[in-house]
Amino acid sequence: MTQIKTVIVDDEGRIRRGIERMVRSLGDEWEIVGTFSDGLEVYEAVTNQSISFDLLISDIRMPEMDGLTLNKKLKSHLSFLTIFISGYDDFEYLQTALRDGAVNYILKPIDKEQFQIQIDEVKQKIEMLYEEKQEWLTMQEKASQLEYTKQVQLLSEMTWNEEKDISYLDWTRQFPGGCGCYQLIHISVDQVLSKTRDFLPEDWNKWSQAIEQIIEESVEAEIQVQLFNSWWWRGSKFSYWILLHMEERSHDYEFLPRKFTEQLRVTIQKITPFTASIAIGHEFKDLALFSNMKYDLLTLLQFRMIQGGNRVFQADSFQDIKGQKSKGISSSILKYTEQVINSFAQGKKDELLRSLQGFFREVEALPSPLMIKEAVHYLLIGIANHWIENDGYSEDPDLLTNALTITKQAVNFIQLKDQVKVWILQVMEKMVGLKKEQQNPIQVAKEWIKNNLGENISIKKIAQQVYMNPNYFCDYFKNQTGETILDYVTSARLEKAKELLEKTDLKIYDIAISVGYQDTKYFSRLFKQWLGQTPSQFRDQYFKSTADK
Template sequence: MVDKVIKVVIVDDEPRLRRGIERLVLSCGDSWEVIGTYMSGKECLETIKQTDQSFDLLITDVKMPEMDGLTLIKELKKELSFYSIVISGFDDFQFLQTAIREGASDYLIKPIDRYDFKKQLDRIQEEIHTQWGKAKQYAEIKWKASQLSYVQQTQKLSEIMWQNEIDISHMDWTKEFPQGTYTLMYVSIDHLLSKSKTFDQKDWNAWFYAVENIIDEILTNSAGTKTWKWKGRELSFWILVHHESDGVNESVLFAKHLKDKIKAFTPFTCSIAVSEQFNELSVLSSIKDELVTYMQFRLLYGSGRIFSKSLLENAKEDTPSIEITAIGNEIDRIIFTLESNHKNKVWKNMNSFLSNVEKLDSPADIKKAVQLLGIRMTNFFITKIGGKHEFDHIQEVFDLTNKTSTISELKIEVYEWTKKMLELLEKQTAIRQLDSMEIAKEWIRNHLNENITIPKIASQVYMNPTYFCEYFKTQSGETVLDYVTRVRIEKAKEILLTSDCKINEVSVKVGYSDTKYFSKLFKKFYGEVPSKYKNRMMHDQI
């Protein structure tokens, strides 16, 4: 507090008195600074509003032309917090009483006594320093609380990435995060296996620490952007970025900057997968799977790149080089017959494609050809059904060349995969004829006592989980989490009032293993814990 000066503004229509007050203030020591003197309340108010000045103490005369001191105090206090001393003659005693009521800290009677003036400034200085101390203490407490909250949030984010099949009731913590849109980034060091053999364990740990420091430094310098970072498997990291508005381009630029920094200051290169924007953190697990799939594109496009949904959408224009150009032509024909809904021709063109694959000499080209087929077909499904398709099927086709040992086996597996994709298309076409919302809601109502996850619900209507959450909220006006919670608690009320089940039994019947948490939610909906609610309702019916 010693280094911080108290800023003073002086307002008086008498120049001599104004200069005298300024000298008295400055005579009290270096801890005081006069930042402005004004001849009228109006001039002071207009200047402070225009310059957006802040100050700690206002010393003003009561009676002045155009705007008196009390009006000035009242107007300034609408936007600023400060102490004030009013100056008046003996005949203005009623004004002084009003000044105190209006929030003036003290008053001085003309002519000003130097001793009284210094005594008042000493008292106000002590009050200001006390206020500063409290403000600093509050800021420190707030910062520590935010850090604790940040650590807890990061821990939750890390947990959800390692767990599968998380019931939606355990996602309530996501409401603690700020509203807005998010993107998720997956940062993975390239050529991990070969690089790990280059360094001993000590150097490896040092480089791991260096990579993490680069990420932390860039995140720290991302002013105005809220981010969360946690470690993934081996030398990889996950970064969640919060945006107030459209932030996909911002995340891609951030990813490029991070990629370039790691390449410049470490012996590594990295690839980064960037998600589309999403609003609900309850779909993080599904988005994680998508980004892991994106990262598999390194096999086709090489390392040191940024991978996103646009890579799939532009796969045709960014086709990897394959010696036999007929492969690409056959894939074009397959996609064309899919678009024309000529199922028989799909199989004919698939046979032709596989025959050309069989003629390839290089295992690497065979692998590229099959993976390119998977990317192009998956891209077709994404386009065909509006971005609702799940990305698991890309991973399946990517794994085919690793799981099979002969061309014959590979051909069979590609046939089976294609058959599966066509069945998915038929199911999606059929489901469009029905009410997707009602199907999803009915499934939820019929599985309240089970482990309900967003991917499970979305799969009932063949939608991508992220898209499904947006679609559900748009159609129903509430999030999936809020709907499931409401329906579960409503069902719990019904069981509570129509059976002899104990509270813990009711809790389990509607999908809550934690009875205390169930009771807390029930009270939130009905104002009472389940036992009291039941007793009251039973009593009212007598």
Template sequence: MEVICYMNRVKAVICEDEARIRRGIVRLIDGFDGWEVVGAFPDGEPLLEEIEDKKIEFDVLITDIKMPNMGGIELIKKLNHTHSILSVIISGFEDFEIVQEALREGAIDYILKPIDRKMLEKQFRIVREKVIDKIELDRHLVEVHSEAKELTYTKQVQLLSEMVLKNDIDLSNMEWTRKFPAGKYMLINTSLDNLSYKKNIFSDKDWETWIFAIENIIDETLESFSKREENNVWWWRGEKSSYWFLLHFDEEDINYEDQSKGVVKHVKKNIQTYTPLTFSFALEDYFNDLSVLPAMRDKILSLMQLRMIHGGNRVYYPAFLSEIHKESKGKTSQKIYLEIQKLVLSIEKLDVQDVERKFPDFFSELKKLESPEAVETTIRFYLFRVIKYLFKDDNRGYEYLYPIFIRIKNISDFEQLKFEVITWTKNVINEKMSVDSSLNHIDKAKYWIQQNVSESITISKIADIIYMNPTYFCEVFKKQTGETVLDYVTRIRIEKAKDLLHQSNLKIHEISEEVGFKDTKYFSKLFKQYTGELPSKYRNIQL
């Protein structure tokens, strides 16, 4: 409950079961300068009901200790759990032990019966000063908290922006991701359609005005979503009139996908309503580990490339590919459909030699098609079919479709088309084989990390070495080892540092570099987090 103080008047409520005494206290306090009684109750229970119904706001509770249903001590305890209020108790001399208990619960003063008017007025001048001091302190704390929150948010956005802009970030520079809340994350990209054309038709001043308006729309829409759903949201500028949103959801939240699409819908609608510009959006599935953000960025940017084929002012997400698949299937002839099925059955068995034997018949039928558009539609259907059979219905492998879509769109030579399709098919078969043998690959990844602790270690680099998709690699690694890739790499580096501190005469900065940390101060800080001691002190203890 907010502390209210209008024109320095302190608002009080009275709880006293004896009506005559209650009325007397009300008259006395209402007569004091700077005081106003906003409610009087015979018991604690009706006061709590008023508070729960938000029918009353006050600064000070003045309560008797002994009342029929809920006494003063119990009332103060209940209020302390949920509210920030000051309390004054009314008591007789025989209740002094209970008075002491009330004071321990936070009561700031007590009134002895029978009540003396002059003594009471003097007491309440002191109480009022305490209330005013508390109000000022609360206001200051709110301001400090607000400033700290803003500073934290600004720093978080800066780190997220750098992470998305950079291609390879060593895992030692991702420790900050641990300070983000646990749960599900959705990354969304939005990019202005027809950027070059739009910039040419507006003056520089008009362009700045529209960009300013768009950023206000994004900020207000995301802030509204954050308040309504009580979820964390971050957004920042990307490259070439694009923006990134990162939405956070609780782990048990099952509506994250609908809420994410709702955010996109509202931002898209508001931009179209208030500006002459259109934006396309791309989003992938959720992820739990922020260290995979660069990999999710790559998948989303690949997905956004579909705009070159299907146009702007759209929302692109993995399920959109399934819609294209259905459309392509409807335009594929029965004869070539059978050739595709033969190919796909061999691909599903991961039989590369049999696939190579069946490709000539497929391309022979493909060459008979009437137009380049029909060829492109059929190839697209084939590509979808391969992914659907190899990776079933879990959307895995769809990122392999985006680049090949763009390549076949720009190919005019049939032999080049054959080469691209055959090469792509072999690549996705290798990806599937790597997924199926992921246990051995995780062991291989762990061994490579152990042998390269002094080098730059990134998620993408490890995934490339073991021929796995970066996002899927992180998922499998966590499932099989019980810790994230970041946790594992940091632990191995700290363990290696401990060995070097114990077994070598290397200086601290040399050990820092040996275990992959370029910043010695950062290494020392992290080492202390893991071991409880700074490296220098740890070495002395081991001697």
């Protein structure tokens, strides 16, 4: 085992030095970390110099601070064993010492053989305490690893799952909450399909493992050093996710993820035959917004179609796109693009259609499909950028993703024009709804929730009713009401369930479904967690109390 750290305290120098000699004679496993002439000296050394030890050997009676007072003060914030040195007339002191947790005591004058016996007993107890501590630390580590594995599994499932009812957001309670912020990162290897001919199946497995090792080592080396909580997991083939959480936001927080992801991108390119594009999302406080952030990053990676891969894309890149002009886009196309976007922003449908006609007249004359695709994408991104600037993008996280697939799906130029026109007009219609004033968005949201308790309720759907960004809506709702949107929906559903239990003879299964829970066991467990009784117990007690009246 490690050395037993010992502190010796006695106001008589001769006795103090004698105890020190006897301790040193016991062998190398005993280490004296300090000798002191008074209890006050020890206390000040511990508090000012952060001295720690396993065994305190102390005289009981000392002038400034006696051994009993010292032992009691130090026990309030340190864990150690104590042997008191005492005279024959200190019996009452010794009783107090034993009550205060002293291991044993040695009478003056100190007998060397008796001292050896006492020290051996102490050594056994310290070794036993050390083993118990190590077992506890091992158990804690295993429990922490199990919890981490469970958390990663939950995140992985939410990455694959489509939008679900808000009741499923109960999984977020397994993660840190109440303070700090989260940030999601998505890593996607570039040009996987173009390299399928170059590698055998075993090669793919080798490089996949290599990339995973790079991510794992990077997370451990960079993120954890910065006192982040972090989780990483696999997405689809050759794509990966990282979730960061920081309880206290430092002044340089916004630079850390960017620095980390840039280094990660460089490392993947250096060690593997691949490059990778990485998307970094906005910060968010409520993990209930995970799905929205996931879709944001999937959409953000679409920009590599325009800008190329092997880049780090940040959520604010949307704002930068508006000012970028491709060398392959002519000035006439740029002019019509600006006219379309201006008409869109002003809600002038007729002007928009005329400008769009001019835009496609110029695009149709382009010599290659690639140039047509780039020009159309430039227009679509411009429209999406205006949508973002008006806090509407997250109302429809698939907005730009769906738009950028138009060039892939269209079989001819006529179909391309029609689909682009339809998409822009649909977004314009959404903008009209977005700009409608809401007198009381909280009341509108609550009313809609109560009217749809049995339906699939998601944060996105609720935010759509009040034309708000889901991220902003979650913060707004909590600031205005003092509770999270998840807690409000759960409370509203359980209140409705109570009403049905009291006023109807519906089966528990039917009541669960009618308030939005498809899993009866989950409904019953949640009901008991919130109300202290199962639905059946609640109903029985209600009818019993009614009958007694």
